[in-house]
Amino acid sequence: MVLVNVHSDGQPIIINKDMLTWYLLSLKLRQKFQTKNQHSEPVQDQNLHGLSEIPVQDQNFQNHKQTHSESGKEVVEERPGDTTGEDSWVISIRDKVEQAHRDDDTAIWGKLCIYRVPHYLKENDKKSYFPQTVSLGPYHHGKKRLRPMERHKWRAVNKVLKRLKQRIEMYTNAMRELEEKARACYEGPISLSSNEFTEMLVLDGCFVLELFRGTVEGFTEIGYARNDPVFAMRGLMHSIQRDMIMLENQLPLFVLDRLLELQLGTQNQTGIVAHVAVKFFDPLMPTGEALTKPDQSKLMNWLEKSLDTLGDKGELHCLDVFRRSLLHSSPTPNTRSLLKRLTRNTRVVDKRQQQMVHCVTELREAGVKFRKRKTDRFWDIEFKNGYLEIPKLLIHDGTKSLFSNLIAFEQCHIESSNHITSYIIFMDNLINASEDVSYLHYCGIIEHWLGSDSEVADLFNRLCQEVVFDPKDSHLSRLSGDVNRYYNRKWNVLKATLTHKYFNNPWAYFSFSAAVILLLLTLCQSFYAVYAYYKPNSKL
Structure with a gap:
């Protein structure tokens, strides 16, 4: 049907009645939608399928994230039609699973040798594990407090290139050829790019080799001034040595070997860096005296044989070499110790059983005597005939950092023995208070450069606070058992009590001897008096 209307100006207007009906219905429904949208209510009108524009609005509304207020908090509800958030969530989970698969590659784990110190160890003592003067490797590379040493590293690189007339591209x-192998030695992801990592290996490696070479040949002989601020035998060198022995501040030994081969122009120089490193770190040795030339020769021969028996020299670094030099002529062969550690039953270590022996004061009360043992192996303790013989230990301001990093390496590296940890826990058991340190110092077992005996006691008491250790897996476990059995014998306790209370000086022994003689004479006199009374006519 067609309706004809007349405009005010007299012109006719033709209107389609059906179109007018649809227009009015659409307008009515649009108003209804707008009213419901203002109240945040979903539209569920099933009579809208005939409209051309309403289904689009309905679809958009169904895919909309409805927002409403509950107790003053804004809550966003995701509509079933919205699959974008769910898809990204699933993709994120898949990425995490794939990363876990890559991290679970045991072949990568086998190459690890430079670890980040566990948080439970460094929580209360960060200074012992963080370098203060120089950074080596990627963990502390670029730290603000260590940047001043970077220009001296470049001086070392420049000195090497000028001395040998070489180009930096060769290094x-x-x-770059060793980059992948070197990265595998470090725990966790390394944020440095390929170029940055390669530059770091060249820079740090040449710096270390210059320090080693200067120690052996002399810094002035290799081109450095006598008053050089770094490459000279002065106080700063001790701080550098201490930083270079930290677990997180290491370079793989094969990197240093390769750089040395480039400098010497010959192949197969593996082992030379390890030999020189032992001499470079000799001032940090906790033994009472420096190594004599025969001792150094013996140590070098042992170290060379030890390094030749290793399956992969890339698993070594300066800290490991230093540790091996401390443990030369180890109390148990390395192969047996490693096999025992890898095949023992896995169990959780009981911290309550970490006490190996009693303290010095208690052992003295049980009759145990202490004396210094003459040997350069500071861990080589012996107990026989009531005497606990302990080698001399020198404690200085770098001893805490040294022992802390050695313990951290043994805690992290499964293929390492725990000889250093065993020794330190044994000494920690012996030392409870300053009186124990004072007596060991009196016996010549401990010499220290710290302020007081209480500081030494505090040092040992703090070293092993969070260390996970099984006494049964210690080379000192049998010795500890012998000491404890001696301690538990009642006769030894009684004898020690008599010695400490009544025979604590030479005059006590003289008085006791005189009293015994007087008692014997009195008994003899009494005997003859009684005998003469009952048998007066008998002849003796």
Whole structure:
């Protein structure tokens, strides 16, 4: 049907009645939608399928994230039609699973040798594990407090290139070939790019080799001034040595070996860096005296044989070499110790059973005597005939950092023995108070450069607070058992009590001897008096 209307100006207007009906219905429904949208209510009108524009609005509304207020908090509800958030969530989970699969590659784990110190160890003592003067490796690379040493590293690189008339490209190309192998030695992801990592290996490696070479040949002989601020035998060198022995501040030994081969121009120089490192770190040795030339020769021969028996020299670094030099002529062969550690039953260590022996004061009360043992192996303790013989230990301001990093390495590296940890826990058991340190110092067992005996006691008491250790897996477990059995014998306790209370000086022994003689004479006199009374006519 067509309706004809007349405009005010007299012109006719033709209107389609059906179109007018649909227009009015659409307008009515649009108003209804707008009213419901203002109240945040979903539209569920099933009579809208005939409209051309309403289904689009309905679909958008169904995919909309409805927002409403509950107790003053804004809550966003995701509509079933919205699959974008769910898809990204699933993709994120898949990425995490794939990363876990890559991290679970045991072949990568086998190459680890430079670890980040566990948080439970460094929580209360960060200074012992963080370098203060120089950074080596990627963990502390670029730290603000360590940047001043970077220009001296470049001085070392420049000195090497000028001395040997070489180009830097030879070193960067060689390190790029070792990049993947070197990265595998470090725990966790490394944020440095390929170029940055390669540059770091060249820079730090040449710096270390210059320090080693200067120690052996002399810094002035290799081109450094006598008053050089770094490359000279002065106080700063001790701080550098202490930083270079930290677990997080290491370079793989094969990197240093390769750089040395480039400098010498010959192949197969593996082992030379390890030999020189032992001499470089000799001032940090906790033994009472420096190594004599025969001792150094013996140590070098042992170290060379030890390094030749290793399956992969890339698993070594300066801290490991230093540790091996401390444990030369180890109390148990390395192969047996390693096999025992890898095949023992897995169990949770009981911290309550970490006490190996009693303290010095208690052992003295049980009759145990202490004396210094003459040996350069500070861990080589012996107990026989009531005497506990302990080698001399020198404690200085770097001893805490040294022992802390050695313990951290043994805690992290499964293929390492726990000889250093065993020794330190044994000494920690012996030392409870300053009186124990004072007596060990009197016996010549401990010499220290700290302020007081109480500081030494505090040092040992703090070293092993969070260390996980099984006494049964210690090379000192049998010795500890012998000491404890001696301690538990009642006769030894009684004898020690008599000695400490009544025979604590030479005059006590003289008085006791005189009293015994007087008692014997009195008994003899009494005997003859009684005998003469009952048998007066008998002849003796």
